[in-house]
Amino acid sequence: xxxxxxxxxxxxxxxxxxxxxxxxxxxxxxxxxxxxxxxxxxxxxxxxxxxxxxxxxxxxxxxxxxxxxxxxxxxxxxxxxxxxxxxxxxxxxxxxxxxxxxxxxxxxxxxxxxxxxxxxxxxxxxxxxxxxxxxxxxxxxxxxxxxxxxxxxxxxxxxxxxxxxxxxxxxxxxxxxxxxxxxxxxxxxxxxxxxxxxxxxxxxxxxxxxxxxxxxxxxxxxxxxxxxxxxxxxxxxxxxxxxxxxxxxxxxxxxxxxxxxxxxxxxxxxxxxxxxxxxxxxxxxxxxxxxxxxxxxxxxxxxxxxxxxxxxxxxxxxxxxxxxxxxxxxxxxxxxxxxxxxxxxxxxxxxxxxxxxxxxxxxxxxxxxxxxxxxxxxxxxxxxxxxxxxxxxxxxxxxxxxxxxx
Ligand code: C5P
Numbered sequence: 001x002x003x004x005x006x007x008x009x010x011x012x013x014x015x016x017x018x019x020x021x022x023x024x025x026x027x028x029x030x031x032x033x034x035x036x037x038x039x040x041x042x043x044x045x046x047x048x049x050x051x052x053x054x055x056x057x058x059x060x061x062x063x064x065x066x067x068x069x070x071x072x073x074x075x076x077x078x079x080x081x082x083x084x085x086x087x088x089x090x091x092x093x094x095x096x097x098x099x100x101x102x103x104x105x106x107x108x109x110x111x112x113x114x115x116x117x118x119x120x121x122x123x124x125x126x127x128x129x130x131x132x133x134x135x136x137x138x139x140x141x142x143x144x145x146x147x148x149x150x151x152x153x154x155x156x157x158x159x160x161x162x163x164x165x166x167x168x169x170x171x172x173x174x175x176x177x178x179x180x181x182x183x184x185x186x187x188x189x190x191x192x193x194x195x196x197x198x199x200x201x202x203x204x205x206x207x208x209x210x211x212x213x214x215x216x217x218x219x220x221x222x223x224x225x226x227x228x229x230x231x232x233x234x235x236x237x238x239x240x241x242x243x244x245x246x247x248x249x250x251x252x253x254x255x256x257x258x259x260x261x262x263x264x265x266x267x268x269x270x271x272x273x274x275x276x277x278x279x280x281x282x283x284x285x286x287x288x289x290x291x292x293x294x295x296x297x298x299x300x301x302x303x304x305x306x307x308x309x310x311x312x313x314x315x316x317x318x319x320x321x322x323x324x325x326x327x328x329x330x331x332x333x334x335x336x337x338x339x340x341x342x343x344x345x346x347x348x349x350x351x352x353x354x355x356x357x358x359x360x361x362x363x364x365x366x367x368x369x370x371x372x373x374x375x376x377x378x379x380x381x382x383x384x385x386x387x388x389x390x391x392x393x394x395x396x397x398x399x400x401x402x403x404x405x406x
Contacts, residue, residue, distance in 0.1 A: 005179030008036030013084035018046025021125035021168035081115030091125030101139035128164030149247035189230030198238030202284035219277030225390035257307035315346030
């Protein structure tokens with residue numbers, strides 16, 4: 001690899017379970033050692049059929065442990081768990097994920113995992129159908145909710161001969177993931193954030209709905225930014241084909257404004273920050289037909305009623321320690337409209353984007369925004385990536401927080 005990440009002095013505990021990808025654990029160990037890390041390895045019995053402990057103990061320069069109890073005595077998984085700066089479980093089979101997610105500690109890897117106080121990184125490896133099985137996906141979500149970091153699987157040829165998702169991340173990617181973790185600024189550590197993103201769909205009948213063109217890109221970028229900087233993020237995401245598997249982001253998928261509202265009311269009381277980036281439908285059909293509405297001669301009208309205003313409702317129950325950010329997509333009288341929303345919804349600042357700006361708004365990867373604060377301070381930005389808008393929004397949140405707590 002071209003530029004080797006710097007992991008000098010880091011104590012890495014590597015857990016290996018029984019997948020064909022275990023052969024890559026030798027390369028991973030080598031890379032970790034070359035990056036300056038001290039590596040201790042624990043293996044499941046099944047993994048020894050794929051890679052020899054002798055290879056791994058030679059590369060890591062430490063004895064490899066695979067049994068909690070041996071004739072020679074008890075291997076101290078508690079001590080190992082406390083020793084490490086990070087634990088990496090690579091490969092993590094579907095079986096091992098199930099054990100980790102449910103607290104089953106019948107081998108050295110899962111017992112050490114339960115004893116570890118350090119951040120844990122899990123690199124799953126399995127066949128495509130096993131990966132997509134709801135039970136595996138539930139285990140992944142469960143592990144994320146405990147604060148573990150999931151290293152995304154790759155797509156490609158699998159040992160079964162099938163092609164698809166499920167390949168373990170390459171050793172280089174795993175080492176980079178660790179490097180990013182150790183070098184990241186964790187200025188949102190200990191904070192919980194609620195983010196809304198995407199459109200909402202309001203059903204008319206079983207096949208039709210009222211919706212909008214929001215992709216959710218902006219809100220997803222903010223969720224990922226805050227999580228990368230240490231926050232525990234709840235992302236309440238309307239119906240969009242996009243999503244995220246970033247570690248630290250708990251994804252709650254919803255369809256209607258009412259569902260989004262209910263999920264937000266549940267999550268908001270424990271949140272320090274709320275960023276409401278969703279394009280919530282303002283109206284929904286008053287009556288939803290159980291059957292597909294047939295067309296008739298002449299025009300038709302659908303009576304509509306207002307949906308709950310999530311931002312305004314949260315603004316009413318917001319306490320002093322909570323900081324709330326809204327978005328405004330305007331086509332005319334941009335600044336005064338945005339200022340009105342800021343006040344009505346009790347926001348700390350509002351991110352204004354105008355549909356008149358090229359490259360801004362729905363579906364683009366870029367956005368041109370203006371921040372307007374409660375104290376009327378205005379910051380205008382050039383057209384930039386949504387990722388950079390997310391970074392600037394996070395910085396603005398911190399700046400306001402520091403001003404109010406100073
Ligand atoms: O739709 P509007 O322009 O009023 O949106 C301004 C802000 O209010 C946005 O942050 C949006 O996510 C939020 N909003 C909401 N619930 C609604 C409508 C808007 O949370 N029903």
